[in-house]
Structure formats: C-alpha cells, structure tokens
Amino acid sequence: MKSVVVFPERCIGCMQCMFECAVAHSQSKNFNAIYEETPPKPRIHVYSAKENYAFPSKCRHCEPAPCLEACPTSAIRREEGIVFVDVERCINCGMCAMVCPFAVVRFHIDWKRIEKLPVSYKCDGCIERVKEDEIPACVEACKVGALRYGDVNELIEEAEKRIASTYSPIFERREEVPENYKIWLELRG
Amino acid sequence: MHSIHQDALRIIKKLDDVGIELVWNRLENQEPQCGxxxxxxxxxxxxxxxCRIDPFGEGPQKGVCGADADVIVARNLARAVASGAASHSDHGRDLVEVLSKAGMVKAYTIKDEDKLKRLAEEYGIDTTKKSIVEIASELADAMLEDFGSKKERIQLINRAPRKRIEIWENLGVIPRGIDREVVEMMHRTHMGVDNEPANILLQCLRTSLGDGFGGSMIATEVSDILFGTPEPKTSTINLATLKENEVNIILHGHNPLVSDAVVEAAMREDLVKLAKKAGAEGINLAGLCCTGNEVLMRKGIPMAGNHLIQELVIGTGVADVVVVDYQCIMPAIVDVAKCYHTAVVTTSPKAKFKDAMHIEFTPENAHEKAVEVVKLAIERFKQRNRDLIKIPDVKPVELMTGFSVEAVVKALGGSLKPLIDAIKSGSIKGVVGSVGCNNPKVTQDKSHTTLARKLIENDVLVVDTGCAAVADAKVGLKMPEAAKLAGNGLREVCESLGIPPILHFGSCVDNSRILVALAALANEIGVDISDLPAAGAAMEWYSEKAIAIGTYFVASGLLVVLGVPPPIFGSKFVIDVLTNKVESLTGGKFVVEPDAERAADIIVKHIEEKRRKLGI
Structure with a gap:
C-alpha cells in the first residue's frame, strides 16, 4: 500500500511542505488561500531536532490508530490505510489529541464544516488528491526527498540500499561519516 | 500550451523529441515554487x-530583527525596483560613455546631429561655435552628472507637466541622481534602516522615476543620437527569418552598442565575399529581445522573436553565432548551443556566461571585434550539422516599425494636434502602452496579443515595446492592414495616415518614449498625465526591470495592469497601497489581472472614466 514515508535526515527545513499542505486543503487551492474567510493551516509541521537538524512531523496513520479507537463519535475513520477526520461528526472533545503518541492532532476551524467551530485537525493523507491520482501535496513540495510517496517497503529498501552503499570495512577511519550514521551516533548519545 | 505560435511550437516539439531541456521543463521542475x-x-x-513569515498565522509573524510581513514585502519589492532601475540605467550609462567618444572612435559617430543639439540645449549647453564632437562630449559629461549625487534633480524630469512635478515635489520623490536613488534604496533596505513600509514604497517611486525620466530616457535619447532616431519602415519577424543558405548571426540582449557594430560589419563587402567563399549565399542577421528591437527600429533588421524564443532559435540548427550583450539572456542558451554548432559569444565584461566564448567589446575596439564575430559566424557556418537543421515551415510575418515620438509627430504633419483632435472627437478613445516580457507561466504571447486586439477593437491606440511589441508584430498586428481589426474610429485614423493600429515604440528602455509622448500630450492639452485617457499593461512580465517600469508608470499617474502577480501578496498593507491608496497620491495605481480579456475591460472602463472627467 502506498503512503507518505519520512526521511528526516534529508530534511533541510524549508517548510515548503507546510505551505503546500495548507494550500492543498484550502478552498481556492492557490495562494489566495491566505485571504480566505477561514484560512487553512498546515497539517504537517517542521521543527528543530538536535543540532538544528530539521524534523518534519505529521500523522503516521497508525494501525491500530489510538485516535480512531478513542473517538467517542466515530468521527475518525480509516479508508485505504488513511486515518482521517469527518469534520461534521467531530465534537472537539480532544480525546484524539490526548492519546496521539506523536502529538500531531490540533484543533482549528475547518472551512468544510458548516458551523464555524474548531475541529480535530490532522493530516488526511491528501485523500482527495490521492483519489484523483495525484500525490500528497507535501511530497510534491519536497525537493530534497525527505518526504516520499510510494510503497513503504519499496521506499525503505531504497533507503536501505543507499545506506548499505556507503558501508566499507574502513568505515570508522573515513573522514566523511554518512549522514544516517552520524544521526544514529548522536541519538545513541 | 507553451506558445500561440506555430514556429515556436514546432521547434519546442523538435527539441522535446531529442530531450533538450527548455524553460518550460525547468519551470515544471521548480514547481510548486516557494510559497x-x-x-x-x-x-x-x-x-x-x-526568515519567513507564516501567512497562515500559525507560525512566526516576525523575522529575527522584528520586521513584520509589511516591512519584509516592501523591502523585497524595493530591492526589485532598485535592480530594475539599475539595469536600465547602467545600460544608459554605457551609451553615455560612448557618446563622450563618438566621432573619435571608429565604430561610433553622431547619426542625429539635430537631436544631439536639442538635447545639449535642454541640458543648458551652449552649442554655438562648437564642433559636433565637442557638443557630444559636453552632453555626455552633463548626463553623467545625472547619475551622480551633486544635483537636486535629474535634468529630464523637467519634461513632465508642471502639475506632475508639483505632485512629486510634495511627495518628496523627485530623483536627485539616478545612481543615488538606487544606492539609497539598497541602504534603506539593509537591516535596521527604513522600517516604515509606506516610506519604503515612496522611495520605490523615486527610484523608478530615476529610471523612467533618467536612465531609460538617457538610454533612448543617446541611442537615437548615436544610431539615428527611428523612422517608419517595414521588416519581417519569426523564426523563418533565419535562412538555411546564409550565415545567420543572432543579436541578443539590450544595448545597441554591440548589435549595431555587428550589423555594420555584416554588411561589409569583403565579409559577404568571405561568407560566399564558405558556401553561403550571404550573411543574415536576426534580432532577439530588445537589442533586436533596437536594430529593428533603426535598421529594419528582421526579428527572430522575443524572450521565450531565445533557446528555440538555436534549435533551428542554423544559428551560427548568438552574440549577446546583457539582460534577459538565459544561461540555458549556452547549454542548448552545446547540442549544436552554435557559438554563444558574450561581449560585455559585466556579463560573462560559463562555457560561452568571450569577445570583449570596448568603444575603441568595437569595429574590429564586430568583424571578428562575423568571421566566427562564417567559420561556424561550415561546421553545421545538416541532420539537425529544421527551420519552421512558416512564412515570415511582415511588420511596420520605427515609431519614435519624432516619427509620430512627423506622420501627423508636424504637431500632436491631429492626435489630440482624434482623441477629443472620440475616434481614438485613448492610448495604452503595452510593454514587458514573456513569462513561461503564461502561454507565450497569448495575453499580449489578446489584450492588444481587444483594445484596438475598442478604438484604443496601442503603443508597444519590448517583448510585447514582438508578440503583437508576430500575429500581424503591426501592418497598416491590421487597421481593419480596429474599431471604426481608430481604423479611419490609421487608414488615413497609413499606419498600423499598434505602433512599435522600441525596446524596453524606450518605454521612456511613452513617457515623453504622454508628457507632450498632457502639456499640449494643458492637463496632467494622470488626466489623460491612457494606461499601461505588462501582461506577461517576469523581470525586475518590468517592476521598475510599472512603478514609474504608476508614479507618472497611469493605471498599470499586471498579468502576472508580483511577489507582494503576503502584505495586505502593500497590496492596499499599490492597488488603491497610491491613486490618491499620484493618480495611478496597479491592478493585477491575469485574464487579458478582463484586463482590457478594466483599461477601457478606466479610459472612459478619464474621458468623462475631461468632458470629452
């Protein structure tokens, strides 16, 4: 199954994914979005990791999904692997945000809901775009390959091969340490 | 679709088939562009x-220094105006430096002595008992003062109507020196200097006026002095102006200093003989962009096309040399040329291109270097790859060019009165300057030509420059026969004078001709420029120079329609000033309207409103 896979080591912090995410979920679908009555907000965010590395953070569409299980009104559903919010059923109780292990659920007014009340606001996997055979907006915006769209295992295999190709028996003595390895060393502390 | 023209579409297909990357591919690779x-x-x-400001309100609303969206947007626009004004003005200064040596170097002499004397007198130079060379040198010195910071106001600003000058005085936007305003703009936009967006925008007006009534106007006037004031003539346009059996030299860039010298060299008998010895039937010249407009206006040299044609011209396989000076030359042409025998030759020490051949032109050596370029073209002609040749099978389109203000006055019988009468009677409803570039975000030439057609249908006389002029010519709107596409009033005027309904005013520095014409019209009627039934449009603009031009049009009191949104929509304040509030200050304002039909409607309505106010 296809989904968005994040390779944080490639993120340069340009925030284009945030921008295009907001635009893709707006009414006008272009830069006029900022003048809409209810301007859209991004559903992906880029934050600083250690050492000023950038970290793109978004819903992982878990399976099973704690948010979906916790929702008392069944406003959160899953279709083709994508966990999304039915804005008309949301009662803004906050259960989803409380149980989300990655803190990626927010609350904003969504123009799609008739009453202008805040609702659970998270990545919907660009479900509308995907149905039209388009790739998710954040992936389209990403010029450095930090956000990829495709079969999870195929994308991971690609990354695995990339990492493998940098291996050499005299690895530790090389001046240039591969990026992934450097991050791993850091995370290991 | 990338273009409305068959010649362009055919070459695009040809290059696409063999995988040569073009401007449209590179745009696609950049999309979505940074929001x-x-x-x-x-x-x-x-x-x-x-720093970045989050337009959706969730993230940072201020840069690290504390600048908000309004300050950042205004500063960015200001730097674009400064760059645009600097480009036109540096071009003008190069001409002034040659003017100071005219008659003393082989390549350049004074072609229009009357204009030289007129200009000298305008600058307060006594021309009696002085040789032409002396006058030229003194005028050059006086003009160089306009670039500096010793004066209170640049000389040619005085061509504006008195009322207009008073408005500028009250706003404090009279340019003191062409370079000074650009430098001050760079200073003001440094961190911690001018942080009042309205104040920054006022300096935009001043800097742009230093371009319109300074750098650009000097460039136009000195070009006329050195190379002759344009007079009506006919020529041809499109990629079929390139000839398979001749040596083809493409003249690309903006400044006529290089292109004019190359034209002279290409006409030399010994070089034509040399070309024939190499198996060619002759030497053919074709222009691109504004240097093309310069030699078209003055010498009737055929035009290959405008901005988005520059890569395609090489794709014909018969461009032996592309000789360039500066501005709007895509670095990409060097890459396309690598797939062919074509030599890209740069000529200016300030505009070198990686992997291109450099033959540096100076006022002193231009004559010899031009010969070198022609000889190089003949050598390259021999190296053509026959399999790669494909000139689009279309007919070159005829056009009429050469409408300097002087030529228009002459065509009208010596004064502007017949034009004013036609405007008063309503035969001509108004005048619109259609200017500016090509932009791959717009189908090439579609907006320019749609706007022009709709305006002339409504009896609006169009004067055009730059890429817009090339667009209109290429669809046949620049022949007297095109008058039948105009409304009855404009048609009658054009037919009685034998002129097209769209007059070619020249290159992009020649937008100053539009200012001169409008100022003269306003002076003759006794009103301000902002009272005239006139407007400007830049439907396919892309460059910083176009921002400077649009700004000096607005500063001069004109409505200016932009077909491509400028990068200012992040600030409601800047949008409000430029599309609304500035009208109460200068009488002009910007409108952003990508739809050419609607743009024409807006302009026609504006013209009718101005006519109503004038009581005509």
Missing part, C-alpha cells in the same frame, strides 16, 4: 535570518 517567496514573505537580507 513564502511567491508572496514576498521571505527575507535574506541578513544572517540573523533567513
């Missing part, structure tokens, strides 16, 4: 940054 930058909300002016 922050598109809205003007990113700032790279210092290394506390780079």
């Amino acid at each position: 922050y930058c598109s809205l003007g909300l990113s700032c790279r002016n210092c290394t506390m940054g780079p």
Whole structure:
C-alpha cells in the first residue's frame, strides 16, 4: 500500500511542505488561500531536532490508530490505510489529541464544516488528491526527498540500499561519516 | 500550451523529441515554487535570518530583527525596483560613455546631429561655435552628472507637466541622481534602516522615476543620437527569418552598442565575399529581445522573436553565432548551443556566461571585434550539422516599425494636434502602452496579443515595446492592414495616415518614449498625465526591470495592469497601497489581472472614466 514515508535526515527545513499542505486543503487551492474567510493551516509541521537538524512531523496513520479507537463519535475513520477526520461528526472533545503518541492532532476551524467551530485537525493523507491520482501535496513540495510517496517497503529498501552503499570495512577511519550514521551516533548519545 | 505560435511550437516539439531541456521543463521542475517567496514573505537580507513569515498565522509573524510581513514585502519589492532601475540605467550609462567618444572612435559617430543639439540645449549647453564632437562630449559629461549625487534633480524630469512635478515635489520623490536613488534604496533596505513600509514604497517611486525620466530616457535619447532616431519602415519577424543558405548571426540582449557594430560589419563587402567563399549565399542577421528591437527600429533588421524564443532559435540548427550583450539572456542558451554548432559569444565584461566564448567589446575596439564575430559566424557556418537543421515551415510575418515620438509627430504633419483632435472627437478613445516580457507561466504571447486586439477593437491606440511589441508584430498586428481589426474610429485614423493600429515604440528602455509622448500630450492639452485617457499593461512580465517600469508608470499617474502577480501578496498593507491608496497620491495605481480579456475591460472602463472627467 502506498503512503507518505519520512526521511528526516534529508530534511533541510524549508517548510515548503507546510505551505503546500495548507494550500492543498484550502478552498481556492492557490495562494489566495491566505485571504480566505477561514484560512487553512498546515497539517504537517517542521521543527528543530538536535543540532538544528530539521524534523518534519505529521500523522503516521497508525494501525491500530489510538485516535480512531478513542473517538467517542466515530468521527475518525480509516479508508485505504488513511486515518482521517469527518469534520461534521467531530465534537472537539480532544480525546484524539490526548492519546496521539506523536502529538500531531490540533484543533482549528475547518472551512468544510458548516458551523464555524474548531475541529480535530490532522493530516488526511491528501485523500482527495490521492483519489484523483495525484500525490500528497507535501511530497510534491519536497525537493530534497525527505518526504516520499510510494510503497513503504519499496521506499525503505531504497533507503536501505543507499545506506548499505556507503558501508566499507574502513568505515570508522573515513573522514566523511554518512549522514544516517552520524544521526544514529548522536541519538545513541 | 507553451506558445500561440506555430514556429515556436514546432521547434519546442523538435527539441522535446531529442530531450533538450527548455524553460518550460525547468519551470515544471521548480514547481510548486516557494510559497513564502511567491508572496514576498521571505527575507535574506541578513544572517540573523533567513526568515519567513507564516501567512497562515500559525507560525512566526516576525523575522529575527522584528520586521513584520509589511516591512519584509516592501523591502523585497524595493530591492526589485532598485535592480530594475539599475539595469536600465547602467545600460544608459554605457551609451553615455560612448557618446563622450563618438566621432573619435571608429565604430561610433553622431547619426542625429539635430537631436544631439536639442538635447545639449535642454541640458543648458551652449552649442554655438562648437564642433559636433565637442557638443557630444559636453552632453555626455552633463548626463553623467545625472547619475551622480551633486544635483537636486535629474535634468529630464523637467519634461513632465508642471502639475506632475508639483505632485512629486510634495511627495518628496523627485530623483536627485539616478545612481543615488538606487544606492539609497539598497541602504534603506539593509537591516535596521527604513522600517516604515509606506516610506519604503515612496522611495520605490523615486527610484523608478530615476529610471523612467533618467536612465531609460538617457538610454533612448543617446541611442537615437548615436544610431539615428527611428523612422517608419517595414521588416519581417519569426523564426523563418533565419535562412538555411546564409550565415545567420543572432543579436541578443539590450544595448545597441554591440548589435549595431555587428550589423555594420555584416554588411561589409569583403565579409559577404568571405561568407560566399564558405558556401553561403550571404550573411543574415536576426534580432532577439530588445537589442533586436533596437536594430529593428533603426535598421529594419528582421526579428527572430522575443524572450521565450531565445533557446528555440538555436534549435533551428542554423544559428551560427548568438552574440549577446546583457539582460534577459538565459544561461540555458549556452547549454542548448552545446547540442549544436552554435557559438554563444558574450561581449560585455559585466556579463560573462560559463562555457560561452568571450569577445570583449570596448568603444575603441568595437569595429574590429564586430568583424571578428562575423568571421566566427562564417567559420561556424561550415561546421553545421545538416541532420539537425529544421527551420519552421512558416512564412515570415511582415511588420511596420520605427515609431519614435519624432516619427509620430512627423506622420501627423508636424504637431500632436491631429492626435489630440482624434482623441477629443472620440475616434481614438485613448492610448495604452503595452510593454514587458514573456513569462513561461503564461502561454507565450497569448495575453499580449489578446489584450492588444481587444483594445484596438475598442478604438484604443496601442503603443508597444519590448517583448510585447514582438508578440503583437508576430500575429500581424503591426501592418497598416491590421487597421481593419480596429474599431471604426481608430481604423479611419490609421487608414488615413497609413499606419498600423499598434505602433512599435522600441525596446524596453524606450518605454521612456511613452513617457515623453504622454508628457507632450498632457502639456499640449494643458492637463496632467494622470488626466489623460491612457494606461499601461505588462501582461506577461517576469523581470525586475518590468517592476521598475510599472512603478514609474504608476508614479507618472497611469493605471498599470499586471498579468502576472508580483511577489507582494503576503502584505495586505502593500497590496492596499499599490492597488488603491497610491491613486490618491499620484493618480495611478496597479491592478493585477491575469485574464487579458478582463484586463482590457478594466483599461477601457478606466479610459472612459478619464474621458468623462475631461468632458470629452
């Protein structure tokens, strides 16, 4: 199954994914979005990791999904692997945000809901775009390959091969340490 | 679709088939383009940054220094105006430096002595008992003063109507020196200097006026003095102006200093003989962009096309040399040329291109270097790859060009009165300057030509320059026969004078001719420029120069329609000033309207409103 896979080591912090995410979920679908009555907000965010590395953070569409299980009104559903919010059923109780292990659920007014009340606001996997055979907006915006769209295992295999190709028996003595390895060393502390 | 023209579409297909990357492919690779930058909300002016303002209100609303969206957008626009004004003005200064040596170097003499004397007198130079060379040198010195910072106002600003000058005085936007305003703009936009967006925008007006009534106007006037004031003539246009059996030299860039010298060299008998010895039937010249407009206006040299044609011209396989000076030359042409026998030759020490051949032109050596370029073209002709040749099978389109203000007055019988009468009677409803570039975000020439057609249908006389002029010519709107496409009033005027309904005013520095014409019209009627039934349009603009031009049009009191949104939409304040509030200050304003039909409606309505106010 296809989904968005994040390779944080490639993120340069340009925030284009945030921008295009907001635009893709707006009414006008272009830069006029900022003048809409209810301007859209991004559903992906880029934050600083250690050492000023950038970290793109978004819903992982878990399976099973704690948010979906916790929702008392069944406003959160899953279709083709994508966990999304039915804005008309949301009662803004906050259960989803409380149980989300990655803190990626927010609350904003969504123009799609008739009453202008805040609702659970998270990545919907660009479900509308995907149905039209388009790739998710954040992936389209990403010029450095930090956000990829495709079969999870195929994308991971690609990354695995990339990492493998940098291996050499005299690895530790090389001046240039591969990026992934450097991050791993850091995370290991 | 990338273009409305068959010649362009055929070469695009040809190059696409063999995998040569073009401007449209590169645009696609860039998309989606940076949203922050598109809205003007990113700032790279210092290394506390780079900073971005979140237009959706969730993230940062201020840069590290504390500048908000309004300040950042205004500063970014200001730097674009400064760059645009600098480009036209540096071009003008290069001409002035040659003027100071005219008659003393082989390549350049004074072609229009009357204009030289007129200009000298305008600058307060006594021309009696002085040789032409002396006058030229003194005028050059006086003009160089306009670039400096010793004066209170640049000389040619005085061509504006008195009322207009008073408005500028009250706003404090009279340019003191062409370079000074550009430098001050760079200063003001440094971190921690001018942080009042309205104040920054006022300096935009001043800097742009230093271009319109300064750098650009000097460039036009000195070009006329050195190379002759344009007079009506006919020529041809499109990629079929390139000839398979001749040596083809493409003249690309902006400044006529290089192109004019190459034209002279290409006409030399010994070089034509040399070309024939190499198996060619002759030497053919074709222009691109504004240097093309310069030699078209003055010498009737055929035009290959405008901005988005520059890569395609090489794709014909018969462009032996592309000789360039500066501005709007895509670095990509060097890459396309690598797939062919074509030599790209740069000529200016300030505009070198990686992997291109450099033959440096100076006022002293231009004559010899031009010969060198022609000889190089003949050598390259021999190296053509026959399999790669494909000139689009279309007929070159005829056009009429050469409408300097002087030529228009002459065509009208010596004064502007017949034009004013036609405007008063309503035969001609108004005048619109259609200017500016090509932009791959717009189907090439579609907006320019749609606007022009709709305006002439409504009896609006169109004067055009730059890429817009090339667009209109290429669809046949620049022949007297095109008058039948105009409304009855305009048609009658054009037919009685034997002129097209769209007059070619020249290159992009020649937008100053539009200012001169409008100022003269306003003076003759006794009103301000902002009272005239006139407007400007830049439907396919892309460059910083176009921003400067649009701004000096607005500063001069004109409505200016932009077909491509400028990167200012991140600030409601800047949008409000430029599309609304500025009208109460200068009488002009910007309108952003990508739809050419609607743009024409807006302009026609504006013209009718101005006519109503004038009581005509």
